[in-house]
Structure formats: structure tokens, C-alpha cells
Amino acid sequence: MAVTLKDVATLAGVSVKTVSNVVNGYAFVKADNRRRVEAALAATGYRPNLGARNLRRGRTGFIALMVPELSIPYFAELAGLVITAAQRWDWNVLIEQTLGTRERERASLGSLGPHLIDAAIVSPEALEAEDFSELGPGVPMVLLGEHSVDLPIDRVAIDNVRAAQLAVGHLIGMGRRRIAAIGQNPHRGTAALRLAGYRAALAESGFPEPNELVAPAMNYHRRDGAEAMSALLAGAAPPDAVFCFNDLLAVGALRAAEERGLRVPEDIAIVGFDGTEESAYSRPSLTTIAPDKAAIAEQAVKLLHRRVNSDEPFPPEDVQTPFSLRIRESTTGSPG
Known part of the structure; x- marks a missing residue:
């Protein structure tokens, strides 16, 4: 018994x-x-008996986590950290994959309500302010990232502009002069911010922006990075360095460079973004901007817990979490 x-x-x-x-x-x-x-x-x-406890408190014992793609290692790693953080508060996590489209993001919000969840963590790509009415009334929410939504909602993010500046500044400091960017995408809020940081770093050093070296990526997968890098290398004046807007794009770029017989970093240096586990095990290992994903998860769950358990409303919080530049073989030739 x-x-x-x-x-x-x-x-x-x-x-x-x-x-x-x-x-x-x-x-x-x-x-x-x-x-x-x-x-x-x-x-x-x-x-x-968590079920009985939640019933007495009028809670479900679940929170939702909405992310664009679990096949992107950053979001898979973040999801695991959110689950770990939520367990400390006796919460289970329901994960919704939205594929980053407005339609899917709206549908995901609409499927969640206080009968299913106590709160939600949302990493949006395409949502507009009016879309958030789809989430059930009284469901606390935390947004991840710097997607621009003018609403009084808690947010946890890193400074993407400053992080991109740090990455490109590192390449400039290594003596690179024709620095490309892979990842321009009008449908991704973080892409605009990382592009702004790229441009700011070039401007600070007095470099003209080489528009022909800004390559789009409809998706942020390895194939997209390889295709964008191949197009850049086929140009009349190819780059000597590339800043990629996530690690998967950078891994694809590494592959394309290798297939053309280029040495990394001797002929071309490459920097990624996300600090995923894969970046440490690529060959060469990848220099990357590494957000503190554990801090993002902890802060998001902490904010939700405070909202759910507070008897009094309090102003929305905008929490900035740390990031670092992990310097490895793809820019220095040494493991780092």
C-alpha cells in the first residue's frame, strides 16, 4: 500500500x-x-501525490514549451534544460514544435489553456502582438529571445546585437578583411539582430559593408549553410571569414569549404552561434557564441513560478542572460 x-x-x-x-x-x-x-x-x-496536490491548488502540474524546431540542437538542448528546471517546481513540460510559422505558432497558442497548463514558455519566430490573445486568459507566459512583440510580457534573452558584434570583432582581430554573413532571413527576428551586430562591427572598424557577402538562409540547417557557403566561394571575390547565424549553418559551411579544398582557418575562418555540443566536436572544432542556456531555462521557469504563485500582479520583467565567445580551431587553428 x-x-x-x-x-x-x-x-x-x-x-x-x-x-x-x-x-x-x-x-x-x-x-x-x-x-x-x-x-x-x-x-x-x-x-x-502530485496529482492530488495540484488538484487542491487548482493547478494542472504542466507548463508548455513552444520552440520552432527540435531538430535544431540549440532548441533540443534548451528543452532538456527547461525540463530539468521545471522538475524542481514539480512541473512537467509539454513541448510544442511550431516550425517557426505564424500559422503553427497561433495554432499552438490556441491549443493551450488553463485546463491543460499552468503557464507557457514561448520562443516565437513569426507571432504578432494580436496573436497572443490565442492563449487562454490567465495563463502566465515568458517569451524567449528578442522577437519584437510590443506587449507587457516577461522576456528572457541575450543581447543578440552585442553577441554578433563580439563574433565579428574576433574575426577582424584575427586579421580578416572580407567577412561574410550567412543567415539573413526576413522571417526570423534574431536574424535581423545578428545582421545588425555584424554591420555594427564592420562599421566600428571602418570597413564598408560588402552586400555581396551577406547570404540568405531560408532555414537554419546544415544544408542551408553549405549551399550559402558554396555560393559565396563561387563569387568573384570570395570571403576570408564567415559569421554564421547558428552552429548548424556553420557546420554546413565547414563542409562546403572542405569540399573546395580550402583550409579552415588558414584560408577561411568560420564562427557559429548557439554554443551547441556539436560545435565542440566538429572538425575543426567551431568557434561559436555560446548563450548560457541553463540560465535562460532557469530564469524562464523562475519567472513562471513567480507569476503562478503571486497573489499580486507585478510589472513584466526583461531578463538579459550571459553569453560568451568560445574560441576554437575554426578561427585560431588551436582547440581553445
Whole structure:
């Protein structure tokens, strides 16, 4: 039979209320009573009935995470970190893949409501302000990234412009002068920001912007990076460095350069963005901008927990999380 709070209380020699306070994390429990309850919990193997607890609180025990593509390692890694962070608050995570289209993003919002979830973390690509009315009323939400939506909603992001400037500044510091960019896409908010950072870095160093070296990418997969790099290398004056707007584009660019017999970084240097695990194991290993994905996940879940459990409204928060430039073989020739 399942162990009950009463069983634990009997073994610990305390009241059921004291056991409940310990299980629910309340601070005001005498140290001696807490130790006895924790020992009894361990001895009996007690596990709380989360379904009953959520029912009493009027909660579902689930939050939603909406991301464009799980096949992109950044989002897969982020999803795992969100699940880990949510578990600390006894939340399960429902994951929605939107493919980054407005129609799918709207449909995903519309399918979620307070009968299914307590809150939502959304990484939008194409949503407009009016689309957020699709989410059920009273469902707290946190946006990930710097997609421009003029709404009073909590947001967690890195400074994409400054991060891109750092990446391109590194290439300039390595002596590169014809620096290309792969990833221009009018439907991706982060693409515009990373392009702005690329342009700002060139302008700061007095370099003219080489429009012929800005390559579009309809998707952010390896094939798109390889095709864009092949087109750049076929030009009359090919680049000596490339800043890619995500790591998959950069891995594809590495492949295209290798197929043309170019050495990386001797003939052409390459920088990615996202700090994915794959970037450390490509050959050569990839220099990349690495957002602190664990901090993004922790901050997003923390904001949701505060919203769900607050009795009073509070102003929306805009949280900036750290990032770093991981310098590796694709720009320096050494592992880094």
C-alpha cells in the first residue's frame, strides 16, 4: 500500500501538519522536527501525490514549451534544460514544435489553456502582438529571445546585437578583411539582430559593408549553410571569414569549404552561434557564441513560478542572460 503522511508522522513522532510543512518546503519547522521527518521520509520511501496536490491548488502540474524546431540542437538542448528546471517546481513540460510559422505558432497558442497548463514558455519566430490573445486568459507566459512583440510580457534573452558584434570583432582581430554573413532571413527576428551586430562591427572598424557577402538562409540547417557557403566561394571575390547565424549553418559551411579544398582557418575562418555540443566536436572544432542556456531555462521557469504563485500582479520583467565567445580551431587553428 502507498505510504501516507500519517504513516510518516507516526514514525517521526510529529503531527501530520508538520510532515506536510516539510514536504511542501515551508521554512518554519523546528530543526529537530525537520530532521526526524526527513529521516522518516527516507525510511518509508514516501512520494507525494502530485496529482492530488495540484488538484487542491487548482493547478494542472504542466507548463508548455513552444520552440520552432527540435531538430535544431540549440532548441533540443534548451528543452532538456527547461525540463530539468521545471522538475524542481514539480512541473512537467509539454513541448510544442511550431516550425517557426505564424500559422503553427497561433495554432499552438490556441491549443493551450488553463485546463491543460499552468503557464507557457514561448520562443516565437513569426507571432504578432494580436496573436497572443490565442492563449487562454490567465495563463502566465515568458517569451524567449528578442522577437519584437510590443506587449507587457516577461522576456528572457541575450543581447543578440552585442553577441554578433563580439563574433565579428574576433574575426577582424584575427586579421580578416572580407567577412561574410550567412543567415539573413526576413522571417526570423534574431536574424535581423545578428545582421545588425555584424554591420555594427564592420562599421566600428571602418570597413564598408560588402552586400555581396551577406547570404540568405531560408532555414537554419546544415544544408542551408553549405549551399550559402558554396555560393559565396563561387563569387568573384570570395570571403576570408564567415559569421554564421547558428552552429548548424556553420557546420554546413565547414563542409562546403572542405569540399573546395580550402583550409579552415588558414584560408577561411568560420564562427557559429548557439554554443551547441556539436560545435565542440566538429572538425575543426567551431568557434561559436555560446548563450548560457541553463540560465535562460532557469530564469524562464523562475519567472513562471513567480507569476503562478503571486497573489499580486507585478510589472513584466526583461531578463538579459550571459553569453560568451568560445574560441576554437575554426578561427585560431588551436582547440581553445
